[in-house]
Amino acid sequence: MDFREKLTRAIQEHRSLLCVGLDPDPGLMPEGLSVLAFNRAIIEATADLVCAYKPNFAFYEALGREGMEALRQTVKSIPPHVPVIGDAKRGDIGNTSRAYARAIFDDLGFDAATVNPYLGFDAIEPFLQYQSKGIFILCRTSNAGARDFQSLMCQFDTSIRPLFEIVALKANQWNTHGNIGLVVGATYPEELKRVREICPDMPLLIPGIGAQGGDLALTVRYGVDVHGEGAIINSSRQVIYASRGKDFAGAVRRAAAALREQIEGLRKAKG
Numbered sequence: 513m514d515f516r517e518k519l520t521r522a523i524q525e526h527r528s529l530l531c532v533g534l535d536p537d538p539g540l541m542p543e544g545l546s547v548l549a550f551n552r553a554i555i556e557a558t559a560d561l562v563c564a565y566k567p568n569f570a571f572y573e574a575l576g577r578e579g580m581e582a583l584r585q586t587v588k589s590i591p592p593h594v595p596v597i598g599d600a601k602r603g604d605i606g607n608t609s610r611a612y613a614r615a616i617f618d619d620l621g622f623d624a625a626t627v628n629p630y631l632g633f634d635a636i637e638p639f640l641q642y643q644s645k646g647i648f649i650l651c652r653t654s655n656a657g658a659r660d661f662q663s664l665m666c667q668f669d670t671s672i673r674p675l676f677e678i679v680a681l682k683a684n685q686w687n688t689h690g691n692i693g694l695v696v697g698a699t700y701p702e703e704l705k706r707v708r709e710i711c712p713d714m715p716l717l718i719p720g721i722g723a724q725g726g727d728l729a730l731t732v733r734y735g736v737d738v739h740g741e742g743a744i745i746n747s748s749r750q751v752i753y754a755s756r757g758k759d760f761a762g763a764v765r766r767a768a769a770a771l772r773e774q775i776e777g778l779r780k781a782k783g
Contacts, residue, residue, distance in 0.1 A: 515623045515646035515691065518595045519715065522563045523741050529732075529779065530772045531597070531717070532558055533748030534567040534586060538575075540749075542756045547575065547582040552589050554752055557765040559591050561772050564624075564744055566717075568599040587621050595623040597717065597744075601650065603628030603635045610638040617642050624648060626695055626717070629679055633686060643689040646715065651683070651707060652676040654697025654720030676703060680710040693717055696735075698726025698745070705734035715742050721771075722750030732778040740779050747771055 513521075523529060534554065536547045545553075555565070567586060572579040590596050598620065602612040609627075616625045624646030627639055639647045652662055662676040673681075683692050694711060696704045698720035708716065718735050720726035728745075735743035751771065755763035 514644035515595055516715070518593065518623060519563060519646070519744070520741065522594055525593075526560055526563060527776055528561055528563045528772045529736070529741070529743050529745045529775050530562050530768065531564040531566050531744045531746040532562050532751050532768060533599070533719075533746050534565055535571045535748045535752065536582075537571060540753050540756070542758070542760050547572070547579065548585050548589075551582070551586045553761040554764050555586075555589055555591075557761045558751070558768045559594060561765070561768045562594060564595045564597055565590055566597040566599050566746055566748075568748075569601075584620060595646070596621075597624040597626065597646065597648065598622035599626050601626050601628050602639075603631050605631065606634045606638060609635050613638045613642060617645055624693070626650065629682070633682075636686060640686065640689055640691065643691055645691060646693055647691055648693040648695050648715075648717045649679065649683050651679045651694040652696045652700050652703045654699045654724055654726065658697065658700070674703075677706060677710060680707050683714065684711055687714070693744075695719070697724075698728070698731040698735075699724055701727055701730035701734055704731065708734055708737070713737060713742070715744060717744045717746065719746045719748075721745055722747045728774060729778055732775060733782055736779065736782065740782065745775060 534551050536550055541550050572583040587596055598616045616622050626648045629649050664675045665672050666675050668678045693715035695717045696707045698718050716735055718731055751767045754767035
């Protein structure tokens with residue numbers, strides 16, 4: 513089963529567009545827990561509530577060898593019917609990108625990865641060769657500094673467009689295997705709306721809900737496709753740090769369930 517099939521099945525079976533970001537920060541975690549134990553508790557508490565999980569590589573790389581082993585074991589701990597997105601934001605010249613792709617897909621076993629398009633198609637192409645995997649290209653990211661480059665007006669064919677629109681248009685051109693998605697932040701709803709117009713059928717990975725202040729109602733309205741799917745709405749801190757007490761797993765489940773229900777209510781209201 514390829515990534516798109518696995519994602520669609522998880523969305524439908526779990527009635528969920530919620531993706532939980534597995535971003536362990538020892539300074540915020542309950543005391544006495546290892547990263548792997550923390551992640552496994554979250555997975556056990558939420559596996560029936562999500563459409564995907566998204567570990568961010570930075571939190572594991574910062575912990576050295578033990579962190580990377582925890583990442584490997586975390587992927588193995590996720591039920592096989594739930595897709596796992598490696599938030600690595602890789603992108604480099606072709607031979608280096610090939611090595612990155614092998615590491616993420618062949619070695620670590622992720623179903624999808626985030627990639628940076630700044631170096632152009634030859635940086636993306638090695639990932640696209642994994643036709644059963646999802647490739648999420650950074651398009652309009654959720655951070656404030658995204659404006660520095662992504663909003664710049666640039667020449668494209670005969671028109672002048674913001675750079676993030678050109679990324680979306682290029683993604684359509686490159687999507688010959690049907691395995692490309694885009695990363696678009698919930699903190700920029702009008703840009704999210706525009707990207708969905710340009711890429712009506714493409715899955716969108718949408719960070720920025722919760723701690724970053726993204727508007728959930730606008731995210732659902734502008735992010736889903738015509739089938740009410742296609743949006744992977746990520747939340748990390750709002751869910752995984754719902755409590756630092758001994759009952760943290762229960763608090764995590766309640767937070768995830770509440771957010772899923774909010775999303776589902778907005779999805780039903782949209783029709």
